[in-house]
Amino acid sequence: MPGGAAIHPRPLPLWQQVVDMIQRNVEEGRWPVGHRIPSERELCQQHGVSRTTVRLAIAEAVSRGLLHRVHGKGTFVARPKIHQPLVQVTPFAAALRAQGLVPRTRLLAVMTQPADPATAHMLGLPTGQEIMRFRLLGLGSGEPVAAYHSTVPAALGEAVLERLEADAGADRFRLVVDVLAETFGWSHLTAEQTFEAAGASAEEARLLGLPRGAPVLVVTSLVRNPAGRTVEFARAVYRADQYRFHLTRQIEVSGQDHES
Structure with missing residues (x-):
């Protein structure tokens, strides 16, 4: 799947699996600093999860400093703190x-x-x-x-x-x-x-x-x-x-x- 592995049902909550996928893409260089990540709709389609799940995952990734939002433009990979x-x-x-x-x-x-x-x-x-x-x-x-x-x-x-x-x-x-x-x-x-x-x-x-x-x-x-x-x-x-x-x-x- 583009942008990381597919999400599969397992004990770890789906939103956490999406966060892990985001983190892997950032840490392994597939998503470099400043890269605009796929839209919520695209992430839902890529990984077979709901928009609520994707929104929870993105919010968590932002709180961890992996991503940052730019109003009207999208969500981007953040520079490491x-x-x-x-x-x-x-x-x-x-x-x-x-x-x-x-x-x-x-x-x-x-x-x-x-x-x-x-x-x-x-x-x-x-x-x-x-x-x-x-x-x-x-x-x-x-x-x-x-x-x-x-x-x-x-x-x-x-x-x-x-x-x-x-x-x-x-x-x-x-x-x-x-x-x-x-x-x-x-x-x-x-x-x-x-x-x-x-x-x-x-x-x-x-x-x-x-x-x-x-x-x-x-x-x-x-x-x-x-x-x-x-x-x-x-x-x-x-x-x-x-x-x-x-x-x-x-x-x-x-x-x-x-x-x-």
Whole structure:
């Protein structure tokens, strides 16, 4: 049968069999990234199942990140999500390269201004002391995947700006934290991070090529140098359709008393 093996009655639900067929076609390269899959009607005819079964299967394949829908155009094979473990902070460029993508950053804007009370508190500065805000766009093989907003003390930011401007037009990926570590010779940094789901703002949607309100993953970070001083407050907005975080944790089981 075109597009995979025929579906046969067996204990596994029919919709799950269709999902397995979709996954095989994607993983074995019969349906490459960007390929428009057969219509619901065609899948029903190919595999002898109902339209309800096909719709359930496609919905599950979309939820797994195998497919994505484009309104008015059809359903297509999705690009594999960028996978980043959380045991340690993996450089975003490395996560992109692991997916076969070419990482690059683009400096969008820089602003110097007095620190408001909230920002001053986060950076451990007096209110009103100058800070620098950087906006960057992260690209994977030319496609926008993340928007970055970074705030640093102005005393550190001037050196960052000089290096980022020197990189303008170069095919490389460097975030503010990378430049800080390189400029000041910090061998290690620590990051206190929070993760949340959100809807893309109008500006984020424009930068990332998404509809306004589309789901995004937001990571905020307080970065400290080896001396424990906070050197950056950062907010990264990732496309939820192209990015996922992975975490393996030990589970401590309580409430089980054992007597010898």
